[in-house]
Amino acid sequence: MGAARIPVIMTRPSGSNERFVGQMPDALRRRLQVIHSPLIEITRCDANLALGDGDAVIFTSSNGVRFAPEGQGRRAYCLGEATTRAAADAGWQSLFMGETARNLIKALLAQPPDVTIWHLSGVHVRGNISEELCRAGIDAHRVALYDQRKIALSDAALAQLTTPEPVIVPIFSPRTAAQFAENCPGTATPCLIALSAAVAEPLAILPAARLEIAPAPTAQAMIQALEKLVSRISLG
Structure with missing residues (x-):
């Protein structure tokens, strides 16, 4: 039996989420349980x-x-x-x-x-x-x-965040970061990946298990950071 897939909550607007997931290598996608929960509506x-x-x-x-x-x-x-x-x-x-x-x-x-x-x-x-x-x-x-326009985390995302298992949340903008920080359950300890230091700033108030900053403000750098985090979680 293969390893359990790691949940990842995608918070970008509808369409942007799907494009980002589509850019991931197949091997990475197979290791993830993708939960779409846009926090911004365009x-x-x-x-x-x-x-x-x-x-x-x-x-x-x-x-x-x-x-x-x-x-x-x-x-x-x-x-x-x-x-x-x-x-x-x-x-x-x-x-x-x-x-x-x-x-x-x-x-x-x-x-x-x-x-x-x-x-x-x-x-x-x-x-x-x-x-x-x-x-x-x-x-x-x-x-x-x-x-x-800001929208709330989905029921599926909230349910995942309240479980004890690791969950990854990539965040791409300061506005989305602030919305996630406001909506995230107080007991949650997500693994966060921020596009930049400015994006990471609103997330600093959360009791995150990890808060990583991508090495460059690009989708490919976010994917690289995600791959590294998935490997760390898999290794325990």
Whole structure:
């Protein structure tokens, strides 16, 4: 008989969870009992976007691409490889600008665009990219195309968290981290993997069995951290 599968609670929005699981190696997926429990629901906003033919955009997540108009060959400065691919698929001239907002800002300040730029984001963002660009003389604006509404942990996730067996919870954003910390049962001791130090910060209040931070803010780095944690748990 094979080893028991290790429960992993996926907290990303619907669609993002499935894409992340689909990126895992088959050998890793076979070792996991995946429980989908999105803590954020993505919904469209009523937005007034006056995007000109010669304007450019900033995408800091694939959700921005999802709710944006078709690219029609216009430039898109993108954060992360997945967002860059999504923008290209939607007809944008997508340019990869690094994995963090600081990387993106630094690159744009090094070669300031001579067109109007629109940061097509969610309602909730960390920092304000467009404000920083404006202070440097770049014509930049932010328009929220979608909202990130908090939702509670599912019954299946709560039930798993209250068992004595190990359970892994990868967390990908500070907002999701705060929502998980608020919803997690007080007796639970999950094994947490955070995308970054900023994501780990709201989780520090929890009596976690482990709190790991991925070596880079990417899906592949999260998968590597997950593989290592699964091996540690399996070894006891």
